[in-house]
Amino acid sequence: MNIAETINQVRQTVKLWKGQGLTVGLVPTMGFLHEGHESLIRQSVKDNDRTVVSIFVNPMQFGKNEDLETYPRDFQRDSRICQEAGADLIFHPAPEEMYPPQFFTYTDMDTLTDGLCGSGRPGHFRGVCTVVGKLFHIAAPDRAYFGQKDAQQLAVIKKMVRDLNFDLEVVGCPTVREADGLAKSSRNSYLSEEERKQAPVLRQALSYAEAAVRAGETDVKTIRDEMIRMIETKPLARIEYIEFVDGETLQPVSRVEKPALAALAVRFGKTRLIDNCFFQ
Numbered sequence: 468m469n470i471a472e473t474i475n476q477v478r479q480t481v482k483l484w485k486g487q488g489l490t491v492g493l494v495p496t497m498g499f500l501h502e503g504h505e506s507l508i509r510q511s512v513k514d515n516d517r518t519v520v521s522i523f524v525n526p527m528q529f530g531k532n533e534d535l536e537t538y539p540r541d542f543q544r545d546s547r548i549c550q551e552a553g554a555d556l557i558f559h560p561a562p563e564e565m566y567p568p569q570f571f572t573y574t575d576m577d578t579l580t581d582g583l584c585g586s587g588r589p590g591h592f593r594g595v596c597t598v599v600g601k602l603f604h605i606a607a608p609d610r611a612y613f614g615q616k617d618a619q620q621l622a623v624i625k626k627m628v629r630d631l632n633f634d635l636e637v638v639g640c641p642t643v644r645e646a647d648g649l650a651k652s653s654r655n656s657y658l659s660e661e662e663r664k665q666a667p668v669l670r671q672a673l674s675y676a677e678a679a680v681r682a683g684e685t686d687v688k689t690i691r692d693e694m695i696r697m698i699e700t701k702p703l704a705r706i707e708y709i710e711f712v713d714g715e716t717l718q719p720v721s722r723v724e725k726p727a728l729a730a731l732a733v734r735f736g737k738t739r740l741i742d743n744c745f746f747q
């Protein structure tokens with residue numbers, strides 16, 4: 468496995484592979500890899516001849532008061548995980564490589580980015596679309612892999628690929644969970660012992676919603692009220708949002724008609740956790 472720090476190194480390597488008729492998968496990450504990332508890398512290795520993993524904590528997608536400075540980083544460990552999962556190349560650029568001085572061009576999107584995480588994190592998806600678009604141009608992948616835990620991000624990237632005619636397939640992969648149901652996330656490392664004990668309530672509330680819909684309940688208010696009640700039994704939990712939206716437009720719905728998405732963001736102290744489930 469090779470490590471590239473410059474865009475040119477990645478371009479040259481990918482050009483060589485493509486010249487040999489090989490297919491390329493890209494797994495964009497911000498590092499501090501966990502089993503969720505590992506599953507994306509393994510899927511890419513299965514689907515493609517070569518796999519590039521990008522590790523870049525993208526400053527553009529963090530708000531002023533967010534955790535850019537403290538975002539966990541461990542490149543040695545990440546490299547080991549990539550190697551073991553079968554990646555061929557890590558792209559690990561410095562911020563100046565991605566955003567040199569006089570950088571003025573951005574990729575942004577209307578509508579899909581308004582609600583859910585977009586309302587509490589203005590500018591976040593502009594940062595995500597810009598960096599992911601750049602990574603697509605740099606690594607020229609045939610397929611790119613993203614986790615379904617970030618359901619809005621996945622929908623936004625799929626839409627960007629359609630709208631801007633990127634010639635690649637976006638593959639969404641299932642959320643990987645801890646034994647108690649908590650979705651794996653690099654940010655779980657911020658949780659105190661007590662917060663970690665209470666955090667599985669996110670998954671419990673979503674499981675309740677799944678069971679309610681299976682039993683024939685479609686009224687969002689009824690389901691949502693019970694989810695709020697469940698989460699509020701945990702004294703350290705602060706609900707940022709619990710939303711039911713159309714699975715494609717991400718616009719709020721009052722009845723669960725498939726396909727739909729239930730998504731939530733809950734804070735435990737300074738840690739913001741997200742999770743979701745699909746009804747299809």
Ligand code: PAF
Nearest residue numbers: 495496497525595598617
């Ligand atoms: O999901 C993430 O880790 C990031 O948003 C991504 C897609 C790597 C872009 O920086």
